[in-house]
Amino acid sequence: MKKFDNFCKALSNLKEGLYLNEPYTIVEQTGIVGLFEICFEQAWKMMKEVLESHGRFDNKIGSPKAIIKIAYECGMIDSQNEWLELLEIRNILAHTYNDEQAINAVRKLKNGYIKFFDELKENIENDWLID
16 A cells, blocks of 8 residues: 555654754754654555545545544554644644744654554554555
8 A cells, every 4th residue: 555655654764863862953853843744644644545445434534633533443543642642743843833842742752652653553564454
C-alpha cells in the first residue's frame, strides 16, 4: 500500500530527527517539528486508506479526528486519547508556531509519544495489510 509505505518512510525520518539532542538549532527544531507533522499526516491518511480497504469507513467522514475514532473502535490503534492529543499538538504547531510549544512537542515525542506511531505500524503490519 502506497500510503503505508509513505507512513513508514515518514516515521523513519522522524526517528532520525529524534536522535538529535537539546539545545536544538532553529533548523533542527523546525526540522523535527516538520517531520512530526508529516508523520502524523501520513499516519491518519494511511489509517483512512486501510480502513476503506477493509470496508470499515464511510467516505462521507474524513477528518483526522473521525479517522482516529474509527481506527480506535476497529482496534487499529490502542489509545484514542493519546492520538487525539497528537492531533491537538499537530494543530497547535501547524497554526501557531512558537519555540516553547515546539520544544514541548519534541520532548513529548522523545519521552514516549513516538511509541504510538510504532504501535500503529506494528498493528497495520500484523493485522491489517492485505497480501
